[in-house]
Amino acid sequence: MKKRLGLWFAAVILILSVCGCSKNGATGSAGGEKILLIVNQMDSFRQTLVDAAKSQAEQEGAQIEVIDAEGLIENQVAFIKQAVKDEYDVILCIPVNIETTVELKASAEDIPIVFINSCPPEKHLEKGKYIYVGSDEKVAGQFQAEYVLEHFSGKSEINIAVLEGEKGHSATIGRINGLKKTLLESGKKIHYVFDDFANWDQETARSMMEILFKTNAPIDCIVCQNDSMAMGAMEACKAAGMDLGEVPVLGIDATADGCAAIESGEMAFTVYQSGKGQGEAAVKAGIRMARKESLDSMEGVSEDGLYVWVPFEKVEIGNVANYK
């Protein structure tokens, strides 16, 4: 009796494993994974990311569909639900709002999600299922602080105007923390003569700077959390007749405009967030997750397997040519 039961058990396991294999086979190494990349509010950085993702997917033989949520969380959820219906294998997603992570995960049902660019809280990430591909934002802020400290190494007091991104955005928080922490640790007296959220926006940044200039506050440098805001800040500076050589403006992202500004000597420093690297890494990780493979061998994977870090790079006049 026992023996017969054992046989049945073995048979069931065999059938299951065969089914499992065939299923794996269908979606597995043969390629052709269906990838949905949901972006949010396309900008030049994200365009770089999307282009890199597309070429990487093409290279790996996967199909990739790109769609823009246009800043609406309901769009994003609707796209994910549609992706479930269309049986996508993996979703790459730039969240509109990281607060909606739980709902995004629930909508995706069994489909793994690679979050890009905006980092959800760690508790919502899960190894092999919900991971984040991006750059460690703190490092970008840290790089900016290092530039400032080096540039003003002779001064004991530095007056800094900060233009932050969107309030509550993970990049905003990470970058400002990295910046302020590094500056604090330098022991120098740092005056934040201005520190506001310009929502990554050039125009907002420009108008804020104009208002700032009215206060006649002393400004040694302007630290912006992206190149767009830096462009706005520089416009304001130029309009106010300020010498950009005296007041360095710092950005992040090394966009084409940013690089051009550095090349022309207007902008002092930016940090290259490898949109290409993130796009490629997101597709690589996504395909591996679709195949239920381990990410351990991937470059930049954190020890807990929740993050794939794509390194930032410092961009100055000396090396800007590499990033055009």
Next chain:
Amino acid sequence: MSQKKKKRMISMKTKLLGIILPVVIVMVVLLIGIVYFISRNVLTEYSRNLLTSSIQSQANEIEAWLDENLAAFQIVKRTIEGVKPSDEELEDILNQYYGYNTNFSDGIYIADASGRLIKAKDSDRQETDPTSLVWYQEGLTRVNMGFTNSYMNSDGEAVISASGLLNDGSDTVKVISADLKIERISIIVNSFVEMENAQAFLVNGKDHTVLAHRDSSLISEKLSSCSDSFLQEVGRKIEREEFETVEIEKKMTAFISVSGTDWILVSYVPSSVIYSDLNYIRTVMVIVGLISILLIAVLLERVVWLVIRPVKTLTNVITSMTEGDFTVEVSVKQRDEIGKMSRGVEQFVSSMRSMILSIRGVSDQLHAQANSSNDVSGEMYYASQTQSQSMKELSHTVEQLSLSVNEIAENATTLAMVVAETKADGEKVENKVDETVEVSHQGKADLQNVGSAMQLINESVLKLKQAIDNVGHASEEITNITSLIGNIASQTNLLSLNASIEAARAGEAGRGFAVVASEIGQLANTSSDSVRSIDALIHEVNTLVKEAVAQADVSADNISSSSQMVENALHTFDIIFNNIDLVNQLVGQMIEKVEKVDEVATNAAAISEEQAASSEEILATAENMVVQAENITKNSRTVANEAKQLTLSAENLSEQMDRFKIEKGGSET
């Protein structure tokens, strides 16, 4: 020592309880320990999570509250920026917000770079140099309104302000601001505590000063300068940015930074609160454990007592039995193994009883038998002694007998040998006699031959006499012939002389003839000589024949007498022959007899040898028998001793058996 150990009796109940109870106690303690450990972990984890979620929700509430207020201020600010009002209009707008919301009952106020303060009409706020104030200074650093650090306002109240640059298009720098009282935040902070007995306070992450605390005296104090060691430790944690939930000073403490601000919300709950539940569980479990151990102990004791009671009864029964008392009764009620055992003992007792009875009978019988066997063995001893003696004598006799028989055997053997020799001699004699007979037969035959030869000789002699007579006659005729030959030889000799004269005349030619004539003349002379010799000889022969005839006559006479003697000898031979025949017959008879004697003697020898062997065997047997008889004597002595011993044992057994009681009243049998 070991005897002492043996003597120290440990009851089964003690043993059973001694084994089971500790095991049960250990198990219960282990169980409680494990359950306690698990519940402790679960509870701790639960409390930790509860605290974390509590602090999270508090932080969210604070954030929300701040955001809500900030949003309200932003609306006002936007309105103002959109309207771009004149100073009067601006005051009107500010008037509307005075007392509009209890959160900022002081309303919204604006200061410009020239130090002018624009406020609601009802507000009694007086600032001599607003541009030097915290809210103005910090407001200058942002366009979107943001919260300042906490500070003391002119009324001595701890407040935070939401301030920002007012962008009304004019060139005058204006800062718009509204105050929120820290006290209010403090109340809100602690009102949102979800966990019972938990407390929370707000710390400025930049300078580590207390922003809000139930104890208002601590507000604006630096954590590191607080006297409370708990607060100092919290300060150190914040400084090191170690925001994990930990236990500090027996308080489980959680940290969270309130987003949008530099504030850090610290929430803590005394560990004792968490562990009070645990203590309660522990107490309950210990009580339950103790009660269950007690219950189990009592239950076990009763069960063991119940189970063992029949064993005790049985033990008593068996003890009595050990002492030889088989009068005990075993009552059987149980249907378990002990019942089975009891039944077994009961059967054992009854069978023992009957067995002892029969043993006792048997032992009595044995006693009697031992006695009689003692007697018998005594008698046997004497008998065997006598027998031994007799056997020795018998042995001696047999030995002598054996010797005699041996002698006889030897003699018989000698006799047989002699007889055998005699037989051989007899046979030789017979042979010799036979030979003699044969020889005498031959002799007789020879004699007969001799007789016939004598006849022949006689006849021959007669013939010889006749022959000799014939020879006399022949010799007379030969004398006549020789006289004629002498006449012829005298004439031949005359002729040879005439021929030799004539040949001498014939001269030469007659020489040859003269030789022949001389020869013939010689021959005639020789012949006349021979004739003269022959005459002589015949003369002699005549004489000899006359002598031979005489002789033959004599021989004939002798031969006749010899024949007569031969015949006599024959006769004698016949007599000898007969006698020998007789002897032969006698010898044959004698040999027959001797053969018989030989047979008898051989038989006698064989028989006597057998007898000798038998007698030796008898002797050996007799010697064996002597040994056996001596053994028997020895054994019968042993038997006698053992019979005595047996008697003693039988007496002993009888005594022993008397110890068993099988009838009530303990009377002896």
